[in-house]
Amino acid sequence: MEEHVQTKIWLTGGFDLHVRPAARLSRLMQAYDASVELAEDQDGPWVCATRQAALVKLKLRSDHPVYIRASGRDKDAAMSAIVDCLSGAECQ
Numbered sequence: 001m002e003e004h005v006q007t008k009i010w011l012t013g014g015f016d017l018h019v020r021p022a023a024r025l026s027r028l029m030q031a032y033d034a035s036v037e038l039a040e041d042q043d044g045p046w047v048c049a050t051r052q053a054a055l056v057k058l059k060l061r062s063d064h065p066v067y068i069r070a071s072g073r074d075k076d077a078a079m080s081a082i083v084d085c086l087s088g089a090e091c092q
Contacts, residue, residue, distance in 0.1 A: 004071035034072035
């Protein structure tokens, strides 16, 4: 089994993962050689961070936890980028 990094963060500042932020996040994650997944619960179900529709279906809302795991060559950089994005920094 491939080694992965995992973390839990809280969405803050009124940030909801609706269509536009999900599209930005999906594009951002496509730039990394990593498999990044998100879930509402530590046990899943996990969804791929490059799939906009799956991200929207999670219905992640401000003041709720989100679990993130990443594996692959760029896992650390991808994890840092997604945490920054979901913590309220603008997704580039």
